[in-house]
Amino acid sequence: MPREPNPNFMAGVPELMILRLLQDREMYGYELVQAIKTESADVISFGEGVVYPVLHGLEDDGAVTSRRKLVDGRSRVYYTLTAKGERRYRQLADTWSSLAQAIQSVLKGSRYATGL
Amino acid sequence: MPREPNPNFMAGVPELMILRLLQDREMYGYELVQAIKTESADVISFGEGVVYPVLHGLEDDGAVTSRRKLVDGRSRVYYTLTAKGERRYRQLADTWSSLAQAIQSVLKGSRYATGL
DNA sequence: CTTGCATACCTGCCAGTTCGAGGTATAATA
DNA sequence: TATTATACCTCGAACTGGCAGGTATGCAAG
Numbered sequence: 001m002p003r004e005p006n007p008n009f010m011a012g013v014p015e016l017m018i019l020r021l022l023q024d025r026e027m028y029g030y031e032l033v034q035a036i037k038t039e040s041a042d043v044i045s046f047g048e049g050v051v052y053p054v055l056h057g058l059e060d061d062g063a064v065t066s067r068r069k070l071v072d073g074r075s076r077v078y079y080t081l082t083a084k085g086e087r088r089y090r091q092l093a094d095t096w097s098s099l100a101q102a103i104q105s106v107l108k109g110s111r112y113a114t115g116l
Numbered sequence: 117m118p119r120e121p122n123p124n125f126m127a128g129v130p131e132l133m134i135l136r137l138l139q140d141r142e143m144y145g146y147e148l149v150q151a152i153k154t155e156s157a158d159v160i161s162f163g164e165g166v167v168y169p170v171l172h173g174l175e176d177d178g179a180v181t182s183r184r185k186l187v188d189g190r191s192r193v194y195y196t197l198t199a200k201g202e203r204r205y206r207q208l209a210d211t212w213s214s215l216a217q218a219i220q221s222v223l224k225g226s227r228y229a230t231g232l
Numbered sequence: 233c234t235t236g237c238a239t240a241c242c243t244g245c246c247a248g249t250t251c252g253a254g255g256t257a258t259a260a261t262a
Numbered sequence: 263t264a265t266t267a268t269a270c271c272t273c274g275a276a277c278t279g280g281c282a283g284g285t286a287t288g289c290a291a292g
Binding site for chain 2: 021
Binding site: 014047 | 281283288
């Protein structure tokens, strides 16, 4: 039988975090790049080369919608989470949670406990 | 200025788990494949195509040593953690911990809290 | 005024990881 | 004798994420 794959392993974290941030309010790409950096206390930093393609992919899948807005003479593309995107977020969050716990359960017996 | 990279993002989890298991006792490849599956309650499953290359890489780097042992007429290659491997484990565990916490901190405000 | 920096968007290619599929061999079991 | 479980291994595909680069505007400093 074909081996059941891990959920593509730790991949999809950028997507997960972007969906999470869009849950609160509509945001634009450049803003997301900085928000991820800030909210993770500078531990995680996804470049624009990561964020924009994810955004476009999400839009193609109908997980977000976009609209162009002019703010202070600047053109921005704001993204809004759809119901589908909400479901997708839950699914990814579950996967992440499950995975993190599994890793934790293997790590926990360690002599070197990080106490996450 | 050159962007400071994430620790290669979530990569290195197989290595992390293998090092962790070798902390307790010497083990052989096939055993590790099953131990990861079992100890993670079947959530994570790395194929042999993942485990063996990691083991070889660790040996090349001096993080583990190997010795061939005959058990019940079966030839097995047992791997033992070295001091260098121990240090490497701590480093990876720290990275993982830091990363997981950072993700958690972004996720925690969510309406859909998984309560990891 | 023009140089530089921050904002804001985008794409393409490269490098690193993981996965699956395949290959070999022996021992035990049916 | 055939299949399953043990035990080792490697290759190439696929997918990520990362970086470098490219465009354009507004604002501030020189």
